Amino acid sequence: MNEKFFGSFRTIAALELPRTSMTPPFEGVLGECYSAVVGADAHDLQWALDRLGSYPGTVLDLCCGGGRFLTEAVSAGHTVTGVDISQDMLHAATRRMASTDLGIQSRARLLAGDALTLDLEETFDYVILGGLTITLFGTEERAALLRTAARHLKPGGQLLLDYSPVEDPQEDHTGHFTVPVAIGDQRGFYDVGWSWRPNVRQSVTNTYCELVDRHGxxxxYLSAFSFKLFTGAEMSAELQVVGFEIAQVSDVDQKPSSPDVVHDLPPLNLWLAAELTAA
Ligand SMILES: C[S@@+](CC[C@H](N)C(=O)[O-])C[C@H]1O[C@@H](n2cnc3c(N)ncnc32)[C@H](O)[C@@H]1O
Structure with missing residues (x-):
């Protein structure tokens, strides 16, 4: 059994019920559930849009997921390239973009790619790494991701990113929320749980979706992944190694993304605007 499952998720995994798939969190059915829940989440979007300002700029949305930020940014007049490794996420982003006017869509470009090695041979006014993306990667990969961001920024450009901050010492914390889902002719629920362990700088997320068709x-679908927690000093040190200097820091409360979601997530994400220092 995967040791990363905890609480009721561990019990479900141990049952080994029929038609149970262990899948990546951002692919297939779980990817659709994630996009539906997080896609409705706007707690961070306004902060990022405010940073872009009203002058139309060029933006690289690294690990763009279902196009949550990309759609808002092109609608606000910016020209945005979204890159993600998951075809499912890119399809979700394409569907989301399709709900906007054609004129707006013409400012968006979606590309499949690995953000750790990406080199588009062009530079942008802004690079955004949203939705806690940087926290999903290991130490070496985070450095590679930040180097990708640096490689794609114009001189004076800004990197916008968020992370979940911890302070020493802080209590462990677990929680979960459940939302109803409907996919095709199947209906069911999506359960998201987290085990927040600040002293080891890690939070484990478990997700479970159960879908019933009209024949019963x-x-x-079960998934487990972890993300890294940082103190401000730790995050700042990682950015500095790659040549970024923190220009602005903002606390953003994580609010439930829909009326169906009742949760007690840790109270905030921290958003940073970082500028490349001169080499
Ligand atoms: C937590 S989601 C965030 C999505 C989006 N930025 C948002 O705020 O909603 C992380 C995304 O990173 C993508 N991803 C993971 N590894 C990647 C890689 N090496 N290159 C590009 N995308 C990647 C996943 O497919 C997923 O869509």
Whole structure:
């Protein structure tokens, strides 16, 4: 059994029920659930849009997911390239973009790519790494991700990113929320749980989706992933190694993304605007 499952998720995994798939969190059915829940989340979007300002700029949305930020930024007049490694996420972003006017869509470009090695041979006014993306990677990969951001920024450009801050010492914390989902002719629920362990700088997220079709056949999807927690000093040190200097810091409360979601997530994400210092 995957040791990263905890609480009721561990119990479900141990049951080994029929038609249970262990899948990546941002692919397939779990990817659709994630996009639906996080896609409705706007707690961070306004902060990022305010940083871009009203002058139309060029933006690289690294690990753009379902296009949550990309759609808002092109609608606000910016020209945005979104890159993600997951075809499912890119399809979700394409569907989201399709709900906007054609004129707006012409300012968006979606590309499949690995953000750790990406080199588009062009530079942008802004690079955004949203949705806690940087925290999903290991130490070496985070450095590679930040180097990708640096490689794609114009002189004086800004990197916008968020992370979940911790302070020493802080209590461990677990929680979860459940939302109803409907995909095709299947209906069911999506359960998201987290085990927040600040002293080891890690939070583990478990997700479980159960979908029942009209014949009563049930499909089950389970996933576990962890993300890294940082103190402000630790985050700042990682940025500095790659040549970024923190220009601005803002606390952004994580609010429930829909009326169906009741949760007690840790109270804030921290958003940073970082500028490349001269080499
Ligand atoms: C937590 S989601 C954030 C999505 C989006 N930025 C948002 O704020 O909603 C992380 C995203 O990173 C993508 N991803 C993971 N590894 C990647 C890689 N090496 N290159 C590009 N995208 C990657 C996943 O497919 C997923 O869409």
């Amino acid at each position: 056949v049930t499909d089950r």
